Amino acid sequence: MGYEEFKIEGRHPVMEAFRSGRTIDKLFVLDGCEDGPVKSIIRAAKKQDTYIRFVKKERLDQLSETHQHQGVIAMAAAYSYSTVEDILAIAREKNEEPFIFLLDGIEDPHNLGAIIRTANLAGAHGVIIPKHRAVGLTGVVAKTSAGALNYTPVAKVANLGQTIDQLKKEGLWFVCGHMGGDMMYRLNLKGPIGLVVGNEGEGVSRLVREKCDYIASIPMKGDIDSLNASVAAGILAYEIVRQRMK
Known part of the structure; x- marks a missing residue:
């Protein structure tokens, strides 16, 4: 049931997290980033009702631990939610x-x-x-x-x-x-x-x-x-x- 909350960085890992059904609390996206993979991630986030924030590059760099965020960082929940x-x-x-x-x-x-x-x-x-x-x-x-x-x-x-x-x-x-x-x-x-x-x-x-x-x-x-x-x-x-x- 439980797993540690952590940051998922980069387009492929973030998309995989959504595909696998992980609970994503927040998604940070580089403001103005309009390419295909990022649009797919935003679509997946909206479907899961994830809170999406568009931020400047400096903010993403601050949040990033890998320094390879490619314009997207997701915060996965430590536990799944009930209804x-x-x-x-x-x-x-x-x-x-x-x-x-x-x-x-x-x-x-x-x-x-x-x-x-x-x-x-x-x-x-x-x-x-x-x-x-x-x-x-x-x-x-x-x-x-x-x-x-x-x-x-x-x-x-x-x-x-x-x-x-x-x-x-x-x-x-x-x-x-x-x-x-x-x-x-x-x-x-x-x-x-x-x-x-x-x-x-x-x-x-x-x-x-x-x-x-x-x-x-x-x-x-x-x-x-x-x-x-x-x-x-x-x-x-x-x-x-x-x-x-x-």
Whole structure:
């Protein structure tokens, strides 16, 4: 199932990676490169819904380890992704109400790994991450998850807001952790639930926040104003666990 994330450089190796069905998180292409092989690679990337970035030669040279990138570098995922449907199916198989983590733009791989680890231990059925402005399943994420990636499915979606709308039709409701919400201990967090956790800097984006049914805040007594994203996710997740156990 798992393999280390690594850079694949050069036209032939990158094309082979797409052909073999490898999960490619990002493709970097030399801006303005229009020849046949590169066009074929871009077509393959679009088919797999890979995030494509057109960059200047200096950027590719910086990224390159082989110095023979021929205008293309692909970042392969360390693990393959599941689908939202797979996650719901796991809840059904276990005869449990769905409990899903949704992460809004987590960019730090250590945070993502730690959150996947927490999701596994809290009994969540899966984790959903967005395709853009967020880290994918890199080797560092796999390592930090301490093996949880072997058991907890991670789905990658193009639009978190649309995914929330879809899941609402499946009967889920959503709580997001954000400053200035209702005290988490006062909320009823039972039933089929999606826990939305925001990124390290801005928290949950406004568009996603507006789709949530509850805004939960964690009581803060100290002198600094915020918790690390993975710690916040753990605190909120275990309040959900506590309420589900009753």
